[in-house]
Structures are given as structure tokens and as C-alpha cells.
Amino acid sequence: MRRRVLIVGEGRILYFLARAFRARKVEVAVLTPVARDAATLARRMDLLVVHGDPTQPRFLEEAGAGRSTDLVAAAEGDEDNLVVCQIAKKLFGVDRTIALVHDPDYVDVFRQLGVGAVISTTDLLARIVSDRTALEEFENLVPDADGSILVSDVVIGEGDFAAGRPLSELPLPSDCLVGGIVRGKGMVIPRGGSRLEVGDRAILLVTSESESAAIALLKTGPG
């Protein structure tokens, strides 16, 4: 079945979502309870736009929920997004339902209640802001370094010089330190005798002047 996305909700997000799906060659239809949004969309884009309360099954039907493979519920009310996704799935057999929620506490609850995917914009923004803070704190650890110390990572490939060699035998520049080795899902804190294996990610603390020399050494060896 060809993909068809039904976007439900209100506001400018409808237009930009519709445009994004259109750019990916996916058929799009929109259902909105706001008359003005419906009129604007119908004027700006050539697609099926239905004006009606999306929590009432008859409007979902009119917007072609039965022919849709995906539904994105982006209404203002979390309760509307829950009910729209549930009705779309139960009554119209929509494969994949995605709900936006404002209250992050509902992410797990809505999933438990049968919504395919739940996205909390509040959560996303909060996480970005707090990650940013964490990053700034980290940068403060090297206040005198003038930004000249880098954290760089190198994936060790088949045939690389460093593969299988103990760290103590690698003539790395003196201003470079292997601070950690990411192996599978774990992290190894290296000692002199630790070996780098194929597939490892070596985390380097290195000055900007020596970064390329250090990477070249790990990849191709001295020379």
C-alpha cells in the first residue's frame, strides 16, 4: 500500500508538516477543527483539507483515515491526540499513529494505551537545554586551554595500525591521551597494556595542533 499520511490538529505546524511530507513524495491530507487553518491550507497547497472535529469519527472518515497508513496527531489538547490516534487505529486500521503531547508525563501512558509513538516537545526542549548546560559545565573544566584541547574520537578499522596493539606501543604525540575506549555498549578506561580492537572507538584528548597527527598514527602508523 502506498503511504498516505493524515495530519490532524491546528496551527502553522499543519502547513510545515504537510510540506515536509510532500517533499518526501508522500501523499498528505489534513483534518483540522479550525476553519481559518483549513482555508489557509487549502489556498496554499493542493491537497485534501477537511474542516471538522477530529475526535468525531465521521470527520476522520471524510479525511480518508481508512486509506491512510500513518496519522500524525498534532492538536492543542493532549486528550484530543490520544482519542484521535485510538479511533484511527481501532475504527480505520491506520498502521502507525504518532501523537504530540504537551504533558511529558503522558509519553509512557499514551504508549500503554495503544498510540504507536508519542513525542513530547516539552521533554525534547528541556533535554536540549539541560544538555547544553552540561556541555557548558564540561567546557569550564578546561578554562585555561583556550579552546585548544579537543575531544576527538576515532573508529578502529580492519588493518589499522593501532588494531591489536597495546596502547604503550603506540608512539602517540605527547600532547595526546587516549581517555577511553568505547567497545560495544561498554566503556573501557585504558591502561598502558590495554589493546585497541577492530570496531573500538578510541576517545582522544588532544591539542588541536596534534589532532591530525594522532589520528594518522592510529590509522596508518608512524611515518
Next chain:
Amino acid sequence: MFIVVVGAGRLGLQIAESLTHAGHAVTLLDESRNALESLAGGFSGSRLEGDAAELEALKRSRMEEADVVVAVTEKDSLNLLVAQVARSVFGVPRVVARIYDPQTEEVYRHLDVDIVCPTSLSAQRILGILRDDPGASADQGD
């Protein structure tokens, strides 16, 4: 029994008052302080101002301790959210929700929630009255 009533419209107010008169402990939740204050003096339960669409507000109503939750806001979707959260998250043994749209009611009929649809109820009652009235039964065709 401890009963949480969500929605202080006409129906919610009437249910909350009747239940307190019958001796039950009632908490009435609504986002409008005005609506909560319009309860007559006879109401001895607690009033809680909060948005029923926020999980935290439902938690504050001590819903997890309730024997019964009655979801009667003006919005079908909000009543469905509250009813499902009451059952699935808080494990409330008995949940009643009002749903205006008969088509929506049908979708959720399998749910472990008692659904009251005023539209269907009124239609049945009106048709019943017409059926009992010999003048109208001829037009009804049955």
C-alpha cells in the same frame, strides 16, 4: 466510598452533591474556580482546582485511592483520557464516563469503563414516549 468527580458542569455538580448527601467522600476536580464555587452549601466534599488533562492534577485528586471515578467534563476526548488513565494507570475499580458522540461511544464500548451517552439515552427515551403515544406511533412505522 471515595469518589472522584471530574468536571463541575451541571451534571458533575449534581452528581457530586447527591453523592455527598448519600454519605460518600467526594473530590470534585475542575479547572474553573467559578464552577467549583457554584456548589451549594450542602456539599461537604473537597474541591480541587486543576486541569484534568494534566496527569499531575489527576494524581493530586488522589485518584489511585478512589473506588469510583466519574468523568463528566464537557469534552468527550477529555472524559475518555481521564477514564482510561483512571483504569490503566491508577487501577480504579469502577469508572463512568459521559460521551456525547454515539459513534465514539461505539468505538470505546469494549473498554472496561461504563459509558453513558446522553444523546443515545435521550433518543431512546423520546422514541419510547412517541411509541407510547398512539397518535405518534403511526408515523414511526413500527
